[in-house]
Amino acid sequence: MSDPILKLEGVFTDIAQYHILQGVDLDVPRGAVTMLLGRNGVGKTTTLRTIIGHWRARKGRILLDGEDITTTPTPAIARLGVGFVPEDMGIFADLTVEENMILAAVSGPLDPNRLERVFAAFPPLKTFWRAEAGNLSGGQKQMLSIARVMAEERRLYLIDELTKGLAPAIISTMARALRDLKARGASILLVEQNFAVAKALGDHAHVMDDGRVIWSGAMAELAGDADLQERLMGLSVEA
Amino acid sequence: MSAAPQHAPKMAQLSLSDRLGPWMPVLLIPILIVLGFLAIPSTSSWLTLTVSGLAMGMMIFIMASGLTLVFGLMDVINFGHGAFVSVGAFVGISILLMLGHMTEAPSLVLNLLAVLAAVLVAMLATGAMGWAFERVIVKPVYGHHLKQILVTVGGLIVVEQLIIVFWGPEEIYLMRPEALQGAITFAGAALEKYRLVAVGVGLVVFAAMRFVLRRTKIGLIVRAGVENGEMVQALGYRLRLVFVGVFIAGSALAGLGGVMWGLYQEVITAHMGNQAMILIFIVVIIGGLGSVEGCFIGALLVGLMQNYVAFLEPKVALISNIGLMVAILMWRPMGMIPVVKAK
Structure with missing residues (x-):
């Protein structure tokens, strides 16, 4: 994972009095799909919103292509080539x-x-x-x-919940569109609840819990290890 | 992977009320005009009242349009908006008084040039004042409604007092330029020329605003920003700059409205903006906060209602607009054309 397009170093983000992110470290490699996984409420959405600048990191650094964007205003971050799809789609x-x-x-x-x-x-x-x-x-x-x-x-795509609430036929349309993007060399950071989609699309994965990244590695490794999934996310794919 | 899913357009049969729903606010205007026709015994009085109602509505719209966008875009409640109306009137009327030789001349061209000069200077002055007002008074209280109310009311009082410092405490009486005096007779009804001009100016301002909001990118940004400012920023637009621009434009329009209102009343006072604020707020609220179309329709309804009722039952006129607001809010609690807010 040398020369990542995006790097978070020890990012802490508060929302009101709540400490949501508590030292997030993660890399998003260039030209690949990186999954951000974890149960509900562990800080995945907050991580994306902190990167685009909707929330501000209290501590830590966010580097886009080595450039520090921790305090850059949102519109300027967007103009650096960061595309953001929020959880509510923002239509x-x-x-x-x-x-x-x-x-x-x-x-x-x-x-x-x-x-x-x-x-x-x-x-x-x-x-x-x-x-x-x-x-x-x-x-x-x-x-x-x-x-x-x-x-x-765009240099980097941040996508929050690609398939939430969508019918299976549309999920496959979405997955195909993302695969196309990736084939054109896009770097994507994707939050996804649907593990099958994550498995099909992801190259790398970060798993979050309690405002921190607790596991990073190849998506294939996580996908192939049911015990690891159970331990990290408390999910059982069979269910 | 399966073939692309089919997404044929669905055209479900809509009920009559569903189809009429979006048009109801617009239809209210002809409905009110027809009701006026039925209630007012003389056709010529009805025609005169309708024209003055529409003229009044157009002027309120011009004064109010900026306020609704300012609220829609940044959730800012500006109780000081009336200050721009007063300042616009005083600056504009001062220019007109200075150009007395032009306004008294029986030449249409000279008269219009004088009015145009007055309007331009008033709009420049109120636009510049809007820029300063936004920076000094509004910017520090983004996101705090109570503070906004307090500080913008304070700003209004300061501006009113400044007008008294510069122009003195007396109201200023004025005469409309020659060309805008008098009336034309149409179908037995006397229609004041100035009111017809006011209707024309109002229509032009509305058409221009609609054009900007619908057909230009900056207009798209404003409309999108009213709905979801955060997303507009995430796309890369500096919403704050857009907001300042809207604030300046809205202040300049209030200034234009102030000049027109002053010429209409033929008297101006430092408190005229404050007094107009009641009507302006009613219009903005019944239109749907953030909606220019709603503001336009609301202003025409208020203008017509006020004129009809003042003729039929003068004593009821004072509460007719509040009654209209209550009735409309009971029908549509978010205003006639509610603005979709993402949050």
């Missing part, structure tokens, strides 16, 4: 699909080639191009949220 319901995409292209007009790629990955977005995004189904909204980060070249 602008009042705007059309088209307008959502126009906003997603921060540095200029939408690139038609990228748009073709988006439509190929998510055909419903073409159908509903001029519809208000608020009227989309849950799956279509998630497609739009991924499409938005695809609207520009």
Whole structure:
């Protein structure tokens, strides 16, 4: 794991009086999918929100390509090429699909080639191009949220809960879209509850508990070791 | 991997009320006008009242539009918004008084040039004042509603007193420029020229705002920011700058509204903005905080209601707008066009 695109060193984040992150250390290697796993409430979402700057780290450092972005304002972090898909998808319901995409292209007009790629990955977005995004189904909204980060070249993708509440057919559409991104060399940090998806997509994994990373390694290693999963996440895949 | 899932558009049959729902706020305006027609015995009085109601509504809209966006975008309650109305009126009217030779001349071009100059200077002054107000008074209290109320009311009082320092405590009476005096007769009804102009200006401002909000990227950012400011920042836009811009534009519009209101009343006082704030708040609340369209419809309803009721039952006029607000909030508690808020 030399030269990671993103590095967190001993990051502490408080929300109000609660100490949510208590010294998170993690690396996101370049050109790979890194899974951030763990039970509910261990700090996965807070980790992503701290990276993008919605919450501020009280202590520790966040390095993007070696550049310290710990106190950089959110818009500047985004313009450094960090694409963020929040847990609630962050769709602008009042705007059309088209307008959502126009906003997603921060540095200029939408690139038609990228748009073709988006439509190929998510055909419903073409159908509903001029519809208000608020009227989309849950799956279509998630497609739009991924499409938005695809609207520009990004150095790093932060995706919180790719498949939450989605039907199996749509989960496979999402997984395919992410695999495409990865094939183009994207670096992705992905929070995911669906272990099957994590297993299929992830190259590396970090497992969190209680505001810390308690295990880091290859996703394949974690996927192949049921005892380890049980110990780290208290989950049994068979159930 | 399975084939791409089918997502055929679903066109479920909607009930009549579902289909009418989104249009109901707009329909309220013609409904109110028709009710006025039925209640007011003379057609010419009805026409006169309708035009003055619409004129008043347009002016309230111009004053209120900035406030609704400021609230929508940054959740800032600005009780000091009326200060821009007063300052706009005093600056604009002072310019008009200075250009007395132009406003008294019986030349339409000279009259309009004088008004244009007054409006431009007033908008520049209130825009600049908005920038300072935002930096000094509003910025330190982001996210604290109680403090916002206290400090912006304080700001309003300071500005009112400053007006008295510069212009004195007396109200200033003025005459409209020649070209804007008098009335035209249409279908037996006397329609004041100035009110027709006010309706025209209001429509132009509304159309321009809609154009900016719907057709430009900065407008998209504002609309998206009203809904979910955090996400707008995560996409890479500096919402704070956008907000300052909206605050300045909204202050300048309030200044424009102040000049128009002053010309309408033909008298200005340091407290006129404060007095207008009651109507402005009613309009912003019944429209749906953050919605420009709602603010527009709400302003027209308030203007019409006020004029009709003042004619039919003068004693009820004082509470007619509060009654309208109560009725609309019982129907739609978040206002006529509620703004979707992500949180």
